[in-house]
Amino acid sequence: MILIGKGTVITRDPQNPLIQDGGVLLDGNVVRQAGDYERLRKENPQADVVDAKGRVIMPALVNVHEHIYSAMARGLSIEGYDPKGFLDILDGMWWTIDRHLTLEQTRHSAMATYIDCIKNGVTTVFDHHASYGAIEGSLFEIAKVAEKLGVRTCLCYEVSDRDGREKARAAVKENADFIRYAQAQKDDMVKGMMGMHAQFTMSDETCALCREHMPEGVGAHIHVAEGIEDLHHCLKNYGKRIVNRLMDHDLLGPKTITAHCIYVNEQEMELLKETDTMVAHNPESNMGNACGCPPTMEIMKKGILTGLGTDGYTHDLFESYKVANVLHKHSLCDANAAWSEAPAMLFEGNPRMANRYFDAPLGVLKEGAAADVIVADYDPLTPMTADNVNGHLLFGVNGAMVQTTVCNGKVLMKDRELLVADEAKEMADCRQAAAQLAKSING
Numbered sequence: 001m002i003l004i005g006k007g008t009v010i011t012r013d014p015q016n017p018l019i020q021d022g023g024v025l026l027d028g029n030v031v032r033q034a035g036d037y038e039r040l041r042k043e044n045p046q047a048d049v050v051d052a053k054g055r056v057i058m059p060a061l062v063n064v065h066e067h068i069y070s071a072m073a074r075g076l077s078i079e080g081y082d083p084k085g086f087l088d089i090l091d092g093m094w095w096t097i098d099r100h101l102t103l104e105q106t107r108h109s110a111m112a113t114y115i116d117c118i119k120n121g122v123t124t125v126f127d128h129h130a131s132y133g134a135i136e137g138s139l140f141e142i143a144k145v146a147e148k149l150g151v152r153t154c155l156c157y158e159v160s161d162r163d164g165r166e167k168a169r170a171a172v173k174e175n176a177d178f179i180r181y182a183q184a185q186k187d188d189m190v191k192g193m194m195g196m197h198a199q200f201t202m203s204d205e206t207c208a209l210c211r212e213h214m215p216e217g218v219g220a221h222i223h224v225a226e227g228i229e230d231l232h233h234c235l236k237n238y239g240k241r242i243v244n245r246l247m248d249h250d251l252l253g254p255k256t257i258t259a260h261c262i263y264v265n266e267q268e269m270e271l272l273k274e275t276d277t278m279v280a281h282n283p284e285s286n287m288g289n290a291c292g293c294p295p296t297m298e299i300m301k302k303g304i305l306t307g308l309g310t311d312g313y314t315h316d317l318f319e320s321y322k323v324a325n326v327l328h329k330h331s332l333c334d335a336n337a338a339w340s341e342a343p344a345m346l347f348e349g350n351p352r353m354a355n356r357y358f359d360a361p362l363g364v365l366k367e368g369a370a371a372d373v374i375v376a377d378y379d380p381l382t383p384m385t386a387d388n389v390n391g392h393l394l395f396g397v398n399g400a401m402v403q404t405t406v407c408n409g410k411v412l413m414k415d416r417e418l419l420v421a422d423e424a425k426e427m428a429d430c431r432q433a434a435a436q437l438a439k440s441i442n443g
Helices: 038-045 067-074 086-099 105-119 137-151 167-182 204-212 226-238 242-248 264-276 283-288 296-302 317-332 341-354 389-396 423-442
Strands: 001-012 018-027 030-036 048-051 056-059 059-065 122-129 151-158 190-192 195-197 221-225 257-260 278-281 306-309 373-376 402-407 412-413
Touching: 001 373, 001 402, 030 221, 048 221, 056 296, 059 105, 059 190, 059 257, 059 306, 059 341, 067 086, 067 105, 067 122, 086 226, 086 242, 086 317, 105 122, 105 137, 105 423, 122 137, 122 221, 122 296, 122 341, 122 402, 137 151, 137 167, 151 167, 151 423, 167 190, 167 195, 167 204, 167 283, 195 204, 204 283, 221 242, 226 242, 242 389, 264 296, 278 296, 278 341, 283 423, 296 306, 296 317, 296 341, 306 317, 306 341, 317 341, 317 389, 341 389
Parallel strands: 001 048, 001 056, 059 122, 122 151, 151 190, 151 195, 195 221, 221 257, 257 278, 278 306
Antiparallel strands: 001 018, 018 030, 056 373, 373 402, 402 412
16 A cells, blocks of 8 residues: 555545545555545554655646657758748648657657656556557557556557558558457456548548447547638538548547637537537637637537647646636636636546546545546645635646656656666656657658
C-alpha cells in the first residue's frame, strides 16, 4: 500500500471534497480511502509514505484528444511552408510530417509525449494517430511505450483517403487489429477506437468500411467541423451538414468522440445530444490554426458530454484550462462565461468520457476509484476551500508544478524525477529521431 499524505487533498468527491492535512491511501491499483493523514498513517503503519510536503494532492488528469505524431513538430521548419489557411496547415505541416514518420520515429514520438504527460500530471491519454509513411503496427508501437511508462491510453489511427484507397484500407485494418488486441487485454490500461480523420477526406465507401470494422462497445474518434472548409465540402458534395452525414453512416453514439465541433449548428447539437455523442474541445489549437471559436458554452448547455483536449498543441492541461476560460470570455464578450464550464470540462467531462472506455472510476479520490494521483507544488496565498479550488487551480497551477505522478497505483514520477525510464537517454534518442525526420522532410 502507498499513503500519499501531508497535503491538501482535492478529492472531486462531492461527499468529501476537500481535506486539509489529508492523505490518500492506495491499495494496489485502487484508492482505499481519502481522509485525515494522521489517522490513515496510524491505521496503516505498513504503508509506504509519499510525503506531499504540504502541497496539493488531487486526481491525475485525463486528455481526451491528443496527437502523439506531432511531437517532433516543435521548432521544425519545412522548406516552402507558407500556409494561407487551415487546409494549407494540414497538408503543408501535419500531413507532411505523418507521411515521413517511420515506426521507430512514431515510437520516439510516443515516448516524448507520454513522458511530457507524466510530468504534467496526465495519466490517461486518448490519442488520434497518423503516420502514413508507416501504418501497419504503428498503434502497437505506441502501446508498447505506454505500457513501459505505465500510463493509461486509448488509441486509434486516423483513417483518410488523402493518400489513396489502399492506405485508407490499411488504416482501417490497423484500427481493427488494435481494437481486437486491446479487447483481449486483461488489465484496464489500453483501449482502442476507430479513428477517422475528418469527413472531407473520407468517401462514403471508406466511412462504411470504418463502420463495418467497428465492433460493439467501440466508437469513432473523428475531427468534426474543425475548419469552415470541412462544412463547405460536406454541403457541396453530400448536400448535408457534417454531423448529419456521420449520423447517416451510424457513426454517432455514446462511445464516439467528435473533436472540435466549431462549425456545428443547433440541429447538429440536437443530434449529438440525442445520440449521446461526446465532444472534445481544443481551445489552443483552434486559436493557433485560426479556425474559430466553437459554440462550446451552447454545446454544454444542451447537456452534451464535453471534455478538454490539447490536440498535440501542448501536454499541459492546466494551460488548456486557462485558455478555455479566456477564449470564451473573449469570444462572447462576456466576463462571466466559462467560469463553471471550463472546470466542468477538465475535472468532470474528461473523466466521464474516459470512463466510457476504462472501468475504474477516474478523476476522483474515493474508495474504489483508480489509483491515479498527482501532487502539485502549490501553496495558496488565500485560504483554499471546497468552494474556490477551481479558482486556485485556474490562476495558481500549471503542469510544471506537478511534483509526483501516480498511475494505476505505480509511482511514475517522484519529486520531478521520472522513475519508469531513463529520461535523459530517452529524450536524447528522441532528439536524434527528430533530426532524422527533419532531414527526410527537407532533404
